[in-house]
Amino acid sequence: MMQRRPIVGLALVAAATGMAVAARLLVVRTLDGSLLMGWPGPTLGQFRVDAVLVACSAGAALGASGAILQTLLRNPLASPFVLGVTSGAGAGVAFASLAAAMAGIAAPTGAALGVPALAGALAALGCVLLLSRRHGALDPVTLILGGVIVGAIASAGSTVAESLLPPERRGLLTGWLFGRIPDVPDAGALAACAAAALALTGLGTAWGNRLDGAALSDDEARSIGIALGPMRTAMFIGCGVATAATVALCGPIAFVGLLAPHCARALVGARNRLLVPGAALAGAGLLTAADALRQWIDVGGGRLPLGAVTAVFGGVAFLVLLRRTAAGWMS
Amino acid sequence: MVSVSGIRHSGVRVRFRSIRTVARMPSILASLATAVLLAVTSACGRAPAEAAHAPGAGSATHIVSLSPALTRTVCMLGGQGAVVGRTPWCEAPDAVVVGTLEDRDLEAIAALRPTLILRQSRTADPALETVAASTGATVHTWHFDGVDDVRSGLDPLAKLLAAGGIAGAEAAARDLVARHQQAIAVPVRSTLPVLFLFSVDPPMAFGSGTYVDDLWRAMGGVNAVGKAGYPALTAEDVIRLAPSAVVVIGRGSLPSWLGSASPVQVQVDAPDLLEPSARMLVDGPVSLHRVDDSIAAARSGG
Secondary structure, three states, X not given: OOOOHHHHHHHHHHHHHHHHHHHHHHEEEOOOOOEEEOOOOHHHHHXXXXXXXXXXXXXXXXXXXXXXXXXXXOOOOOOHHHHOHXXXXXXXXXXXXXXXXXXXXXXXXXXXXXXXXXXXXXXXXXXXXXXXXXXXXXXXXXXXXXXXXXXXXXXXXXXXXXXXXXXXXXXXXXXXXXXXXXXXOOHHHHHHHHHHHHHHHHHHHHOHXXXXXXXXXXXXXXXXXXXXXXXXXXXXXXXXXXXXXXXXXXXXXXXXXHHHHHHHHHHXXXXXXXXXXXXXXXXXXXXXXXXHHHHHOOOXXXXXXXXXXXXXXXXXXXXXXXXXXXXXXXX | OHHHHHHHHHHHHHHHHHHHHHHOOOHHHHHHHHHHHHHHHHHHHHXXXXXXXXOOOOOOOOEEEOOHHHHHHHHHOOOHHHEEEEOOOOOOOOOEEOEOOOOEOHHHHHHOOOOEEEEEOOOOOHHHHHHHHHHOOEEEEEOOOXXXXXXXXXXXXXXXXXXXXXXXXXXXXXXXXXXHHHXXXXXXXXXXXXXXXXXXXXXXEOOEOOHHHHHHHHOOOEEOOOOEOOOEOOHHHHHHHOOOEEEEEOOOOOOOOHHHHOOOEEEXXXXXXXXXXXXXXXXXXXXXXHHHHHHHHHHOOO
C-alpha cells in the first residue's frame, strides 16, 4: 500500500489535469455573459484545442523545471523565475519592439516574437550561469542571487524600452508581458516548447534517483557516489531552455513553476522519479485551468490576462500549500 | 539644478563600483548594468539641465502636459509654443520630458515654473497640487473617454489658454467643434455591425462609450461590441460576434483567422483614432469615412 500511494497520487494529478482540459474544451462564457457548454464545431474547436496544447506544453515545462530547481537548489521557493530567464525573455521582446519602432517597421509578432524572446532568455541564463560558476561548479546560493540580479536588470531594461515606445505600440508589448495563451500559436514555438517539456520531464524522471541524492548536502551526495556538478549544469541548462521556450510561446507566466511541484509533492511524495512527471502534469493542469477560468470570469474588461489569473489564484493556493507543507515539504 | 544632476550621476557610479568590486561580477554583466544605469540617470538628469532652454520661457503661459491627448489638443488650439513640459509620448519635441501621469518628476516640473499643469485622470494628485501651489501654477484635470468628454473639455481648455494670452484659442475651439459637426453629419453607408480592433494579438476592441464607438454611431453606424470600454477578446469571441466587417486600426499583419470572423477586413493606419484628442474630433470622422469606403469596396468586390 505504501508503494502504491505515489502511483495513485500521480493518477489523481492526471485526472485533475484531464478535468481541466475537458473544462477548457467544453465550457466557455460568451461576451454577453452566458455560459455555453459543449463542442463548438471544428472552426471554434480548433482554437480551444490549440489553447489546450499551448497550456499543457508550457505548464508541463514550467512544472518540471520548478520541481527540478527546487530539488537542486534545496529551496522550496525556487522556480524558473529565480533564474531570471523570464525577465530576460521579456527584455529581449521589449528591445526588439523598440528597435522595430525606431526603424519604423511593424513590431515582431508570432514566430518573429520567439526569436528575441529566446535570445533574451538565453542571454540572461548565460549571465546567471557565468555569475554562479565557482571553481568549475555551480554554486546554488550564488545562482539564486545572480538570477535575482539579472532578472531585476532585465526587468528594468524592459521598463525603459516600454516607456520609450510610442503609445500605439505599447499595447502589444504590455499584453505580451502579462502572459497569454495565443489564439493561434506559432507552430514552431509550440513544437519547441512541447519538445522541451517532454525532454526535461523524461530527463528528470530518468535521473530521479540522482536528483533525490542532490537533495542531500553536497558531501552526502558525494558519499553515495553522485557527482552533482555535471548533473546540476545539465539540469540548469535544461530548465533554462524549457522556460525560454515557454516564455517565447506564452510570455511570462507567474507561479505555475512554483506551485505545480508543491501540488504534485502533496500527492506523489518527494521522490523525483514520480515528482518530476507529476509536477509536469500538475503544471499542465494548472495552466489549462487558469486559461479556462479566464474564459469564465467577467470583471468588466473582457478576458482577463492569463498572467494575472495565475498570479492571483496561484498566489493564494501557494500560501495555503505553504502553510500545510512548510514543516516537511521534502519529507 | 545641474549640479544636483551631476551628483546623482556620481553617486550611482560610485555605488555600482563598490558592488561590482565585492561581488566580482563578470565584465559583460557590469557593462550591461552600467549602460542601463547611465541611460536611466542621464534621462533623469536631463530635465533640469534643459529647463533654461525650454520653449515658452519668455511667454506668459507655461504649460506642462501629462497627457499626449491634451498636448495635441493644446497645440491644435494654438498653444504649441507654450508647452514647456510633456510626457515621452507627446508630440511637442521642443518641450522637456517631465515623466508620465503616474511617474512625473515633480522637481523637473517645478524647475520649469509652469503656469498651467494639464493631466488626464479620474483622481487628484495632491503632491502635484502642492508643487503647483509653490510655483503659482494651477492643475487642471480632465478625463477623455468619449467624444462628449473631448468636446466638453475644449471650451474650458481654450478659455484657460486665452486667459494666459494665447490669442485665438477660443476661436480655434469653436472652429474645431464646427468641423467636427460637419464631418459627422455625413452618414456612413455601412449600417451592419462592424467590429473595431486596435490590437489583434490579443484582439482588443473599441466597445460602447469609447470615442470610436461614439463617432461611428453618430455617423449612423453600428458597433458590433456592446460591451463597454476596451474589452480584451479571444479569437473565438470575435468569430462568435460575426461582424459584417472587421476594422483593424493600426499597422502590422492581420492574422489569418480573421477571415473566419468576417469576409470583410479593413486595416487603417489612423493615429487620429488611437488618441481621444481634438485631432480625433476632426480627423477621426474622415478616417472612419475612409474605412466605410473600404468596406463598401470590399463588399462590391473592388
